[in-house]
Amino acid sequence: MLTKVKTAMLSGVEGYPVTVETDLHRGMPGFHIVGLADTTIKEACQRIKPAIMNCGYIFPNEKVTVNLVPASKPKEGSHFDLPIAIGIMMLGEEVPEMENTAFLGEVSLDGKLNEIRGALPLAIALRNSGIKNIVLPEGNAREVSILEDINILPAAHLKEVADYVRGNIRLDLYKRKETQRQIKRIRSDFAQVVGQESVKRAIVIGAAGNHGMLMMGGPGCGKTMMAKRIPGILPELSYEEKMEITGVYSVAGLLSSENPVIQDRPFRSPHHTITQTGLIGGGSRPRPGELSLAHRGVLFLDELGEFDSRVIDAMRQPVEDGIVRINRNLEEVIFPSRVMVVIAANPCKCGNLWDEKKVCTCSRKQIESHRRKLMGPFADRIDMHIKVNPVAKEELNEIRDSQKWEGTLSMRRKVQGARLFQQERYKGTGYGCNSELDEKGIKRFCQLGDEGQAMMVAAYERLGLSMRGYNKILKLARTIADLDSCDNIGSEHVAEALLYRIDLDY
Amino acid sequence: MKGVYIMKETDSITERVQVVKLGEPNYPELLAEIRRPPKQLFYIGRLEMLKAMCVAVVGSRTTTLYGRNVATQIGRRLAQQGATVVSGMALGIDSCAHRGALEAKGNTAAVFGCGVDRCYPPENQKLKSRLEEGGLVLSEYPPGTAPNRYNFPERNRIISGLCLMTIVVQARNRSGALITAEQAADQGREVMAVPGNIDSQYNLGNNKLIKEGAMPIISIDDILEPLGLNRADERRAKETLSDTEFEIFSMLSQRGEMSIDEICMCLGKKPAYVNPILSVMEMKGFTYSALGKVFLANI
Numbered sequence: 001m002l003t004k005v006k007t008a009m010l011s012g013v014e015g016y017p018v019t020v021e022t023d024l025h026r027g028m029p030g031f032h033i034v035g036l037a038d039t040t041i042k043e044a045c046q047r048i049k050p051a052i053m054n055c056g057y058i059f060p061n062e063k064v065t066v067n068l069v070p071a072s073k074p075k076e077g078s079h080f081d082l083p084i085a086i087g088i089m090m091l092g093e094e095v096p097e098m099e100n101t102a103f104l105g106e107v108s109l110d111g112k113l114n115e116i117r118g119a120l121p122l123a124i125a126l127r128n129s130g131i132k133n134i135v136l137p138e139g140n141a142r143e144v145s146i147l148e149d150i151n152i153l154p155a156a157h158l159k160e161v162a163d164y165v166r167g168n169i170r171l172d173l174y175k176r177k178e179t180q181r182q183i184k185r186i187r188s189d190f191a192q193v194v195g196q197e198s199v200k201r202a203i204v205i206g207a208a209g210n211h212g213m214l215m216m217g218g219p220g221c222g223k224t225m226m227a228k229r230i231p232g233i234l235p236e237l238s239y240e241e242k243m244e245i246t247g248v249y250s251v252a253g254l255l256s257s258e259n260p261v262i263q264d265r266p267f268r269s270p271h272h273t274i275t276q277t278g279l280i281g282g283g284s285r286p287r288p289g290e291l292s293l294a295h296r297g298v299l300f301l302d303e304l305g306e307f308d309s310r311v312i313d314a315m316r317q318p319v320e321d322g323i324v325r326i327n328r329n330l331e332e333v334i335f336p337s338r339v340m341v342v343i344a345a346n347p348c349k350c351g352n353l354w355d356e357k358k359v360c361t362c363s364r365k366q367i368e369s370h371r372r373k374l375m376g377p378f379a380d381r382i383d384m385h386i387k388v389n390p391v392a393k394e395e396l397n398e399i400r401d402s403q404k405w406e407g408t409l410s411m412r413r414k415v416q417g418a419r420l421f422q423q424e425r426y427k428g429t430g431y432g433c434n435s436e437l438d439e440k441g442i443k444r445f446c447q448l449g450d451e452g453q454a455m456m457v458a459a460y461e462r463l464g465l466s467m468r469g470y471n472k473i474l475k476l477a478r479t480i481a482d483l484d485s486c487d488n489i490g491s492e493h494v495a496e497a498l499l500y501r502i503d504l505d506y
Numbered sequence: 507m508k509g510v511y512i513m514k515e516t517d518s519i520t521e522r523v524q525v526v527k528l529g530e531p532n533y534p535e536l537l538a539e540i541r542r543p544p545k546q547l548f549y550i551g552r553l554e555m556l557k558a559m560c561v562a563v564v565g566s567r568t569t570t571l572y573g574r575n576v577a578t579q580i581g582r583r584l585a586q587q588g589a590t591v592v593s594g595m596a597l598g599i600d601s602c603a604h605r606g607a608l609e610a611k612g613n614t615a616a617v618f619g620c621g622v623d624r625c626y627p628p629e630n631q632k633l634k635s636r637l638e639e640g641g642l643v644l645s646e647y648p649p650g651t652a653p654n655r656y657n658f659p660e661r662n663r664i665i666s667g668l669c670l671m672t673i674v675v676q677a678r679n680r681s682g683a684l685i686t687a688e689q690a691a692d693q694g695r696e697v698m699a700v701p702g703n704i705d706s707q708y709n710l711g712n713n714k715l716i717k718e719g720a721m722p723i724i725s726i727d728d729i730l731e732p733l734g735l736n737r738a739d740e741r742r743a744k745e746t747l748s749d750t751e752f753e754i755f756s757m758l759s760q761r762g763e764m765s766i767d768e769i770c771m772c773l774g775k776k777p778a779y780v781n782p783i784l785s786v787m788e789m790k791g792f793t794y795s796a797l798g799k800v801f802l803a804n805i
Contacts, residue, residue, distance in 0.1 A: 195767055196767060197767055197770055197776070197777050198765075198766035198767050198770060198777040198780075198781070199767075200777075201776070201777035201778055201781065202777075216798075217798065387798025387799075388798060389765040389767065389798045391767075392765060392767055392768045392771070455789065458789055459789065462789060483778075491782075493782070495781070495782035495783075495785035495786050495789075496778070496785060498785045498788075498789075499784065499785050503795075
C-alpha cells in the first residue's frame with residue numbers, strides 16, 4: 001500500500017516541490033521518516049499519531065515508512081505535518097486523483113492546523129511546478145493570496161482536510177480581497193527637517209540611483225532624522241518586488257495577520273551590537289539577516305564607527321553583489337540583499353572633532369581607529385560620502401515656515417522620474433538602476449562628452465581619485481543626469497558628482 | 507669695493523652671474539628709494555620676482571621649534587599669495603622662510619653678504635642651489651667676495667630696502683634681525699614681529715620690537731592684511747571666475763568659511779544649481795572643501 005502527496009520545501013528563500021511517499025507493510029509496528037529530514041520533521045511522528053487518533057481515525061498498527069522525495073536534499077520545517085498525516089490517513093483507501101493539489105501545514109495534537117513559516121515561497125514553487133490547488137492553514141491564506149494564478153483552499157482542522165481529500169466536502173476557495181490601497185498620509189515628512197537642503201539634494205540623488213550613502217557629521221545635526229525619511233521618497237514597490245520581500249519575511253517568520261503581505265519598502269536599522277550572523281544571515285539552519293530583511297529597501301547603519309569591524313567587512317560582498325551566499329555542510333543558501341545602504345557616523349567617538357566650539361575628548365589613537373572604520377574597504381564601496389553640518393543660524397530663524405523646506409512629495413516625484421528614465425534605458429539589459437552598473441555597464445551607459453572627460457581627468461590628478469572612485473563618480477553623474485532627464489552626461493553632472501567623492505583628508 | 511665691477515668674459519665663475527645697475531629699468535624700484543642704494547646688484551635667478559610684492563622674513567640663527575614652524579608657515583603663506591619672500595639664507599629662521607616659500611612653489615630671494623658665487627653658511631649648499639633654480643640670490647658684492655662680518659649689517663639694509671614690510675619671527679637680544687628691523691623703520695617700511703614666550707631668551711628681540719611699536723602677528727593671516735594681498739587674488743578671481751562663482755568667492759572672502767546650505771541661502775538657489783559650481787571652483791583652485799564646508803584656498 002502506497003500513497004503520494006505533494007508538498008514543498010525551503011532552501012533560503014527558494015522553494016522546491018517535494019513528494020511525500022507513505023508506505024505501509026507488515027513488520028514491527030513503527031513510524032519512520034527518511035529523506036534528510038531534520039528534527040522538526042522527525043518530531044512530526046509524535047504530533048501526527050495523536051492528531052490522527054484525536055480526529056477519530058485509527059493509526060495503523062503496522063510498520064509505516066515515510067520518504068521525502070527528493071531524498072538527497074536536506075529538509076526542515078513543520079509544514080510537512082499535514083502532507084504526512086494525509087498520506088497516512090489515505091493508506092488503503094480509494095482517493096480521487098490528487099495530482100494537482102498540494103498540502104502545507106503544521107498539525108496540533110488535537111488536529112488543528114497551525115500557521116507555518118515560508119508559505120509564500122513554498123506556494124510559488126508549487127505553482128511553478130504546475131500545482132493548481134493548495135491546501136494550507138487559514139492563517140497563511142492572505143499571505144499566499146498575493147499569488148494570482150493558484151487556488152487557495154484554507155482549512156482549520158485536519159479532519160476537514162481528510163474529508164476534502166475523500167471527496168465528502170468541498171473546501172471554500174479563498175476570496176481575494178481587493179487590495180484597497182488607501183493613500184497613505186506621510187507621517188514623517190522631509191519638510192520637518194529644517195534646512196539641510198544640500199543633504200536632501202544628495203539624498204534625492206542617492207534614492208534615484210539606489211546609491212549607498214555615508215553621512216558624516218556631529219551629533220544632533222539630523223543624520224538619523226533624515227535617514228528615517230528615505231523610504232518615503234523611494235518609488236512604490238512593484239508586484240514582483242512585493243513577492244520577493246514577502247518571501248524573505250515569510251521565511252524569517254516575521255509576517256503577522258495584520259501585515260500578511262509587505263506593502264512598503266523595508267527600513268531596517270540594526271543596533272550596532274549586532275553579530276555577523278544577525279546582519280548577514282546564517283545559523284545552522286540559515287535564516288535571513290538584517291541585510292536581506294532590508295531587501296529592496298533601506299538598511300540604515302547608525303553609528304558605523306561603533307559596529308564590530310569584522311561585521312562591517314563581512315557586508316562588502318553582499319552589498320556589492322545584491323545576494324548573500326551562505327554555505328552549510330550540504331547546501332548553499334542564497335538570500336537576496338539588494339539594499340540601499342545608508343550610514344550615519346560621527347567624525348570621532350565623542351562626535352565633537354569638527355566642532356569649533358566644543359572640545360573633542362578623544363585620544364589620537366581613538367580618532368585613528370574610528371577613522372579606519374569609516375574609511376575602510378566597506379565605506380570605500382559606498383557611492384556617496386556626504387558631510388552633514390549643523391543647521392545654520394539663519395535657517396533656524398525660519399524654523400516655523402515648514403513650507404519653505406523641500407518635502408517628501410516633491411523629492412519622491414524627482415526620484416520617480418529618474419527611476420523611470422533608468423528603466424527605459426536598461427530595458428532588457430539586466431540592470432535595474434545606476435548603482436548596479438558594473439565595469440561593462442559603465443563603459444556602455446556612462447559615456448562622457450569632451451568637457452566632462454576633461455574634468456574627470458583633471459579630477460583624477462588633482463583630487464587623487466582611485467580607479468574605483470573614478471567609476472563611482474561616473475555612476476553618480478549618470479544618476480544626476482537622469483534627474484535632469486538628460487541622455488548625455490554633461491560636465492555639470494560630473495562636477496556635482498565630484499562633491500560626493502571620498503574625502504581622504506577627513 | 508664699492509666701485510662698479512666689470513665682468514670679464516673669461517671669468518668662468520661669473521658665467522651665470524648677471525648684473526643690474528642703479529638707474530636701469532630692471533633695478534628694483536623700492537630699493538632705489540632708500541638712502542644709500544647699492545650701485546649694482548649681482549644676481550643668479552629671476553630678477554623679475556622683485557617686481558612683485560616683497561616681504562622680508564628674518565630672525566636669529568639659533569631658534570626654537572616654534573620659531574622655525576612660524577617662519578616656515580609665514581614663508582609658505584606669503585608665497586601662496588604671490589608675494590616674494592626675501593631673507594638672508596642664514597641658518598635658522600632665514601632658511602625656514604626660504605624653504606616655506608619653495609615648498610609652496612612660490613617666489614623667494616636671498617640677499618648675500620658675500621659674492622653670489624659663494625655659499626655662506628656652507629651648510630646651506632642645497633638650499634642655495636634650490637634658490638638659484640627656482641628663486642633668486644643677489645648681492646651688492648662682486649663674485650668672489652668673502653663673507654666678511656662687516657658686510658652683513660650692510661647687507662641687511664638691502665633686505666629691508668627691497669621690501670614693503672619686514673617680519674621679525676624670532677630674535678635674540680642682539681640679533682642682526684633687529685638691525686634689519688631698525689633699518690626698515692628708518693626706510694619708512696612696515697615692521698611686524700611674532701610674539702613669543704616671555705620666559706625664553708630666544709624671543710627677547712622680537713618681543714622688544716612689539717614693545718617699541720612693531721605690529722604683533724597674532725595669527726598667520728595678520729601678515730596679509732597690511733599688504734592688501736587679498737585684493738591681488740580677487741583680481742585673478744574676477745578674471746577667471748564666472749559671475750556666480752565670483753559672487754560665491756566674495757562671500758567666502760568676507761565670511762571665511764561657509765557650508766553649502768549657507769551658500770545656497772545667500773544666493774537664493776537650490777543645491778542642485780550650486781553644487782556643480784562649487785566643484786568647478788575647487789578644480790580651478792580657488793576654494794577647497796573639507797568637513798562639509800567650503801573654504802577659500804588662499805586666505
